[in-house]
Amino acid sequence: MTVSVAIDLALDRLFTYSVPGELAKKLLVGQLLRVPFGGRIARGFALAVEENAPAAVPAVPEERDLFGNVIAPKKKPAKAAGFSLKPILAIEDESPFFSPELLKLVRWIAAYTASPIETTLKAALPAAVLKPSIKPKELLYVEPVVPTPADARLTPHQKALLADFARVGGGWLQQLVREFKTSPSTVHALAEKGVVTVAPRVSRRDPLAGRRVMPTKPLTLNPRQRQALEVIDAATKPVLLHGVTGSGKTEIYLQAIARVLERGQGAIVLVPEISLTPQTVRRFAGRFGEQVAVLHSALSDGERYDEWHRIRTGEARVVVGPRSAIFAPVRRLGLIVVDEEHDPSYKQDETPRYHARDLAVVRARFEGAGVVLGSATPSLESWRNAQTGKYALASVPNRVAGRTLPAVHLVNMEQEAEKTGHPPIFSSPLLDALHLRLERGEQTILFLNRRGFSRVLECPDCGWTAQCPDCSVPYTYHRADDCLRCHVCGGWTRLPAQCPDCQNREFNYTGIGTQRAEAALKRCFPSARVLRMDADSTARKFSHDDILSAFRAGKADVLLGTQMIAKGLDFPNVTLVGVLNADTSLHRPDPRASERTYQLLAQVSGRAGRAEKPGEVYLQTFAPDAPAIAAAASDQGFGAFAAQELAARHQAYLPPYCRLATLVFRSKIDELAASWADLYARSLASWAKQFNAGKAGEPFRVSEAVEAPLAKAEGWFRYQIVVRAPSTRDIVAAVKWIEEARPAPKDLRIVFDVDAQNLA
Ligand code: ADP
Ligand code: ZN
Ligand code: ZN
Numbered sequence: 001m002t003v004s005v006a007i008d009l010a011l012d013r014l015f016t017y018s019v020p021g022e023l024a025k026k027l028l029v030g031q032l033l034r035v036p037f038g039g040r041i042a043r044g045f046a047l048a049v050e051e052n053a054p055a056a057v058p059a060v061p062e063e064r065d066l067f068g069n070v071i072a073p074k075k076k077p078a079k080a081a082g083f084s085l086k087p088i089l090a091i092e093d094e095s096p097f098f099s100p101e102l103l104k105l106v107r108w109i110a111a112y113t114a115s116p117i118e119t120t121l122k123a124a125l126p127a128a129v130l131k132p133s134i135k136p137k138e139l140l141y142v143e144p145v146v147p148t149p150a151d152a153r154l155t156p157h158q159k160a161l162l163a164d165f166a167r168v169g170g171g172w173l174q175q176l177v178r179e180f181k182t183s184p185s186t187v188h189a190l191a192e193k194g195v196v197t198v199a200p201r202v203s204r205r206d207p208l209a210g211r212r213v214m215p216t217k218p219l220t221l222n223p224r225q226r227q228a229l230e231v232i233d234a235a236t237k238p239v240l241l242h243g244v245t246g247s248g249k250t251e252i253y254l255q256a257i258a259r260v261l262e263r264g265q266g267a268i269v270l271v272p273e274i275s276l277t278p279q280t281v282r283r284f285a286g287r288f289g290e291q292v293a294v295l296h297s298a299l300s301d302g303e304r305y306d307e308w309h310r311i312r313t314g315e316a317r318v319v320v321g322p323r324s325a326i327f328a329p330v331r332r333l334g335l336i337v338v339d340e341e342h343d344p345s346y347k348q349d350e351t352p353r354y355h356a357r358d359l360a361v362v363r364a365r366f367e368g369a370g371v372v373l374g375s376a377t378p379s380l381e382s383w384r385n386a387q388t389g390k391y392a393l394a395s396v397p398n399r400v401a402g403r404t405l406p407a408v409h410l411v412n413m414e415q416e417a418e419k420t421g422h423p424p425i426f427s428s429p430l431l432d433a434l435h436l437r438l439e440r441g442e443q444t445i446l447f448l449n450r451r452g453f454s455r456v457l458e459c460p461d462c463g464w465t466a467q468c469p470d471c472s473v474p475y476t477y478h479r480a481d482d483c484l485r486c487h488v489c490g491g492w493t494r495l496p497a498q499c500p501d502c503q504n505r506e507f508n509y510t511g512i513g514t515q516r517a518e519a520a521l522k523r524c525f526p527s528a529r530v531l532r533m534d535a536d537s538t539a540r541k542f543s544h545d546d547i548l549s550a551f552r553a554g555k556a557d558v559l560l561g562t563q564m565i566a567k568g569l570d571f572p573n574v575t576l577v578g579v580l581n582a583d584t585s586l587h588r589p590d591p592r593a594s595e596r597t598y599q600l601l602a603q604v605s606g607r608a609g610r611a612e613k614p615g616e617v618y619l620q621t622f623a624p625d626a627p628a629i630a631a632a633a634s635d636q637g638f639g640a641f642a643a644q645e646l647a648a649r650h651q652a653y654l655p656p657y658c659r660l661a662t663l664v665f666r667s668k669i670d671e672l673a674a675s676w677a678d679l680y681a682r683s684l685a686s687w688a689k690q691f692n693a694g695k696a697g698e699p700f701r702v703s704e705a706v707e708a709p710l711a712k713a714e715g716w717f718r719y720q721i722v723v724r725a726p727s728t729r730d731i732v733a734a735v736k737w738i739e740e741a742r743p744a745p746k747d748l749r750i751v752f753d754v755d756a757q758n759l760a
Contacts (some may be wrong), residue, residue: 001051002085003027005035005044012049012116018085030096030103032130034089041089042435043130045121046096047103085125095312097125099329101367108362110398113754114732115352123352124327128301128568129308136309137302142187143170145194150193161186162195172760173198205302208278208285216286218258219251222401226583228394232256232335232372238361240341240386241374243396244405245606246570249374252396254287254339255373256372257318260292265334265369268319270356272343273297273322274564278545281320288318295321295328323348323356326363333369336360340375341382342599347757357382376606376638377599380592380649381656383642397637399610406577406608406615408633410624423622425520430578430618437526437576438557442613444576445569446560447604448517448586458508459486459499466496474714479515480536489714516579519734533561563600565607572611579604582621582629589709591654591756594628598641601632653701655755658724661731662756670717676748677705677719680738684723687734691725700734702723710760716749720759728754 001024004014017035019027026152031046098106102124110120128134131253143676153277154162164180165171177184191198225248232239233256243249257267271280276296276743285292293307293316310316312329319328323346326336337406338346346356357373364371373382399405410432417423426434437444450678456474457466466475468486475484475493485492498505509516520531533547544564552571559565559574579601586597601619609615621629627648631641652656663680667673681704688700701724708718725731735752744750 001027002608003046003050003088004048005033005088006047006118007037007042007044008122009034009042009120012118014117015044016085017088019049020087023088023091026091026094028094028096029100031094032092032097034092036086036089037352043092044118045098047107047117092641097129097329101363102327102329104366105327105359105363108366109352109359110353112728112732113352113354114736114752116666120352122353123324123348126295126304126308126324128304131301134301134305136202136306137205138200139203140173140198141170141190141203142173142176143197143199145196149194152193154190154193154195158186158190158195159194162190165196165633167191170196172203200503205297205300205306207299207303207307209279210550213282213285213289216283218255218287219248221251221255221292222248224396224398225252225400228252228396229255230396231392232370233259234734235370235392238364238371238373238385238391239394240378240382240391241372241394242378242383242386243374243376244399244637245376245603246403246405246610247376247396248400249339249396250283252337253372253374254284256335256370257288257337260370260659261288261317263334265332266314266330267319267335267337268325268328268330268333268360269318269320269337269339270323270346270360271320271339272323272345274343274345275340275569276320277548277569277570279548284318284320291316292318292320293328295319295325297322303753308363323354326356326359331525333363333367336364336371338371338373339375340603341375342377342379342595343446344596344757345756353753353755355757358755378603378638378642379640380595380646384646384656398721404614405635406605406617408605408617408619409618410544410582410629410633411618412624413622416620425517425580426524427618427620430620431524433576433616433618434525434558434578435707438525440575442575443551443554443571443573443588444558444578445571445604445607446517446521446558446578446580446625447562447565447567448514448560448580449563449600456510457495458510459502459504460506460508461504462499462502464499464501466493470715472710476513478536479519488710506547514560514562521558521560528558529556530558530560531556533559533564535562535564565604569607570610571607573613574607575609575613575615576610577615577617579617579619582619582632583623583626586626586628587622588758590760591649591652591660592757594645594648597628598632598638598645601629602638605632615652645733653697653724657697658726659728659731659754660756661723661725661728661735661752661754662759663721663723663735664704664751664753665719665721666716667747668715668717669747672745672748673717673719674705676744676750677721679707679722679742680750683738683742684721684734687737691730691734700730706760722756722759 001019002016004016006014027049029046029049033046035042035044035045058536106124110117144162161180161182173184173187188198190196228241229252243248247494250733260267281294293311295307311319313330319325319330331653341357348354360371385391411427413423416427434444444513457477466484468475469488470491471488473488475486478485482641483492483494514532518530518532531547531551550556582601585600587592605617619633623629627644665673665677683700684702688702691700692698703722705721708720711718723731732754
């Protein structure tokens with residue numbers, strides 16, 4: 001018997017070992033093994049087991065030539081098969097870390113995103129699970145012996161204590177001691193008399209410990225919700241659940257999951273990292289209690305270890321987490337829910353560059369599970385799949401209980417600027433609306449997609465701006481610590497005393513950040529209670545939740561924040577939403593800029609008027625005619641925007657009408673990055689010529705090599721090529737062909753992103 005092993009190094013190939021007889025009986029794919037490797041001992045995952053001694057050892061992945069034919073691997077296996085294969089040394093853990101289905105998914109990702117298999121395996125497993133130092137936590141547990149031995153001689157005090165323990169059925173020693181005001185030695189004395197046992201037991205490190213979770217019952221669904229639930233339940237293909245904000249999508253998910261659990265299956269719920277707030281988690285834990293496992297980036301290693309093992313053993317059957325939770329080892333997977341499926345945080349921006357929404361569809365297919373993609377503003381990829389019938393569509397066009405969507409007003413900031421000579425932070429219509437809310441005791445959310453005090457420090461005389469030397473972006477002034485910070489690399493510097501170019505000592509601050517908006521707001525409304533929420537104010541572990549809880553409890557009139565507050569929040573008393581600059585994401589060099597802008601505005605607007613009182617939204621803009629902005633303020637809804645945007649994408653040959661990949665060339669040596677980008681662009685163009693021969697409309701298109709929009713980051717120069725083609729496989733084949741011929745030199749990194757979500 002032989003086994004192919006992915007060693008814990010990014011070598012992107014598998015190594016074949018023989019399996020000694022005594023291990024052969026226990027060997028399973030997905031197990032973590034110990035193997036000899038180049039004179040040391042390495043760990044690796046068993047990917048495939050061959051019963052018979054191999055005639056051919058396929059130690060390298062299949063490769064294809066220019067025309068898609070399979071060619072013989074160039075890298076030969078080191079030794080002829082059957083001869084000197086080394087035996088594996090041990091099986092580290094008998095229960096596999098990956099089920100065969102998950103391994104299939106991992107291999108699919110590695111091939112699709114052109115990533116090394118080992119890196120992909122690693123991304124699919126929480127690091128805490130593989131750390132030898134992380135172990136289950138054991139505490140002493142006390143259990144009354146039933147029935148109480150007849151010959152036990154207890155003092156009246158001991159008898160009373162035993163009765164207390166019996167009533168609660170035992171518990172953790174520490175807790176019982178606290179609850180019944182006794183001491184550990186008293187409990188140990190009971191154990192000596194044989195009436196209780198005290199023994200170590202694995203204690204779960206519960207991420208929700210100490211947080212109140214109120215159990216909830218299913219709500220009675222309205223007809224549209226019920227219809228959607230039936231579509232989900234009966235579907236044989238992915239379902240796109242398009243429901244406006246506040247239409248009760250979460251309740252639909254909860255009831256769909258309940259049905260899955262009744263059938264003895266499990267479910268995964270993906271939510272954007274940013275909306276993985278305790279509020280969201282509580283909604284699932286409130287319905288499914290202990291069966292819910294949470295995977296969150298803020299968990300401790302111990303919590304993550306325990307949650308992962310609870311999932312693997314089947315103790316937890318509902319997993320709620322961000323994109324990496326798509327790899328949760330849920331048994332008998334019945335349903336995957338992707339909430340806010342359009343959210344950019346589902347795309348992983350390091351190798352393997354997978355998109356969790358797409359993986360949800362692939363994993364569901366592999367495991368015969370259902371999949372629901374939910375959003376008020378679906379991605380155009382998913383929307384088109386629903387239009388062509390590849391996905392089923394379930395729509396909930398109205399808010400629950402007859403509540404209306406907010407009235408959205410555009411404020412033309414060009415005109416506002418004419419009134420005062422410069423654009424104000426708060427326009428007069430927004431100020432009036434705010435004033436009204438303060439009078440009525442209602443709450444307001446103000447949204448500004450930029451943290452810090454002011455964006456840029458600028459010399460009014462010569463136009464010099466303070467810029468990070470390692471990144472091609474201006475510094476942002478942070479008032480709290482009176483310094484300039486780079487939002488790309490995190491570096492900082494003090495304020496200059498004078499302009500380095502012209503020695504002028506006065507500076508202008510241009511642009512508005514959350515801190516400056518907060519200061520301006522306090523000047524306009526000195527008595528208003530304002531909470532600010534951005535990356536600076538939420539650095540502590542629970543401050544995110546604390547701020548939201550305080551706002552919910554009515555301890556503030558205004559919540560002012562970045563996109564952190566755009567999604568998922570449900571505050572009944574919020575009747576006004578103001579977007580201070582609706583245009584921030586509009587002018588980015590990104591094919592999805594318009595889509596993102598619309599999504600963001602619709603999501604923020606959706607925070608207003610979610611309960612009985614109707615809501616109102618003010619969008620401050622310099623571009624009231626831009627399609628995304630105009631659509632966000634019209635009552636035509638998402639469908640109208642999508643139709644218009646899809647037509648534009650079709651015209652321009654952009655996703656979803658093609659696949660768009662990027663290659664980014666990074667080097668500390670500017671010339672090196674530039675010349676290699678150019679070389680690749682030319683090679684790809686010649687590939688494209690061959691590919692397109694005889695085909696209509698140039699389906700394979702390669703851009704010139706250009707400076708990336710972020711031309712320099714952390715000292716690395718960046719150049720970029722954009723490739724478009726009918727399928728990702730076509731693009732991967734072309735890039736692999738060039739990489740094979742022209743492997744990158746030492747000082748150059750080439751980052752290949754097969755479904756690039758932005759061109760940064
Ligand atoms: P969405 O996720 O679509 O934005 P939510 O699921 O958050 O909407 O629902 C908005 C509010 O409506 C929540 O407070 C929820 O409890 C409530 N809700 C959902 N469905 C119903 C229903 N059928 N009847 C009454 N209230 C509901
Ligand atoms: Zn100057
Ligand atoms: Zn920087």
